[in-house]
Amino acid sequence: MSAPSIRARVRAEMIEEIKAVARRHLATEGGNLSLRAVARDLGMVSSAVYRYFPSRDALLTVLIVEAYQALGDAAEAGDAAAARDDLRGRWLGVAHAVRAWSLAHPAEYALLYGSPVPGYAAPSETVVPAQRVVFALAAIMIEGAAAGRLAPPDGTPVPSPVRVDLARLLAQRPGALTEEQLARCMAAWSQLFGLVSFEVFGRLAQGVVEDSEAYFDHQMRLMADLAGLPAEPGRPAEPGPRHDRGQSDEPGQSDEPRQSGRPGQPDEPGQPASEE
Amino acid sequence: MSAPSIRARVRAEMIEEIKAVARRHLATEGGNLSLRAVARDLGMVSSAVYRYFPSRDALLTVLIVEAYQALGDAAEAGDAAAARDDLRGRWLGVAHAVRAWSLAHPAEYALLYGSPVPGYAAPSETVVPAQRVVFALAAIMIEGAAAGRLAPPDGTPVPSPVRVDLARLLAQRPGALTEEQLARCMAAWSQLFGLVSFEVFGRLAQGVVEDSEAYFDHQMRLMADLAGLPAEPGRPAEPGPRHDRGQSDEPGQSDEPRQSGRPGQPDEPGQPASEE
DNA sequence: CCGAACCGAGAGCACCGCTCTCGGTTTGCC
């Protein structure tokens, strides 16, 4: 079944090689990918690259799509690393996985969530993979709601104009969330990327927050509280979110070096039992 | 008093003119400011611009600093527009002012909160003006705490490593906030810029959320709940943020259409840094 | 087997940030 001719094979390999070198350049240099430099690294002349990608933006686009996929994979792996009924552990697993991937790939993260690149607008093939992270968060809440383990939202109710927008979203996907719960899910989602953007783009670590991983962990726990996720696995929802957490372990994290500063206890920063 | 010679005067005017044209280019074209194009618009040759700015990055830096000032001015004006004891109104005023300025100046916002530009690292003169927004939020909470009008935080307590970081921050500035409250303030801060980044960079309005201003308003109200801000002016804090008034629609509460896009009150973006 | 498709190299275009040199003007000091 090797219908693909030799030429087609080397073409596919060449495309992969160009993407690999481009990704490497993106990692070492900044976000301004130079097509000529990539060609130079490959021992080609710049015009030869145009046999494989019609423009530099096209190259960037496929890198963006693949970066979305990698980020989505990491997020789902972070979810899968926790026990199914440990809703809060899964939530934090997704969040920490997103953060770890982003810190390990800052230039690609900037392509996804930084300023849009000058000319081009994110093409349509990016919208689906871009939704995987928020869907991962929503899935956890949906499961919790189905199991009756989500604390009922209190506080400001959703006003009508927002309610219709959210209801339209909810109608698209199966799952039983109220508009209040979906709004909280999206709050956690934007909070997650706000935090990661601050950290990746260096607008946080001006010596202000020393232990940025523990800070991030706490912030995402606040969002878990907001979402109504139970603090412990297997328990039904409690109206007042308590907090002494069960297993200390949990994240796993699959790939990505995680570079968490200090190893040994990669996640779950020291949360002392009651107080200090 | 005109000690500045004629030459110095025209030099200062020239600098202002260059900045103005650069800002215009930034608004019309994308974020990749072309120094040659700016020079062309001024009827100069590119090398002449180097008499006034040592490099393109230096030009960008002063634009960044002034953009921080303009954003800070807008945020503080948004705070000042509400009655002093209407803590929630001030909170929402700051948030909506930040959003309005950012939507009105997307390219400058991208300089401040998007991907860092390739080569240069934000110089030190940007850190102080960059803190004005979060300080505005913190000031509201501090006043609320001093008046005993902040609902006590519930949910996950701050773990010790984060506590020491936050305690160091609290020691720098006067004001009586607990670490829990400061953590919530910073949550609202990152949430605010996460939301604005999503909207300015177009990662939200894929037809998903129709009424993005109402959505933003509700999200920031959720953060106000999280911060413990009282729902109505002049009332003391309520322990449990209740909200019975079960009408499906908003309570009286002056629905807060805020500067809803409608002109006539073009907000205060633009506000060119009230001079020094 | 041979035309067609594909491929890499090279030259070239317009643009970029930036440097340097060269005359002309303004300034400030003696």
Add this chain to the structure above:
DNA sequence: GGCAAACCGAGAGCGGTGCTCTCGGTTCGG
């Protein structure tokens, strides 16, 4: 008032960029 020094704009030029086009050589498929 004169004059050196500082300042200024124009121009040429360097190395870099994305991209186009042409030209030979290779491979594919009918």
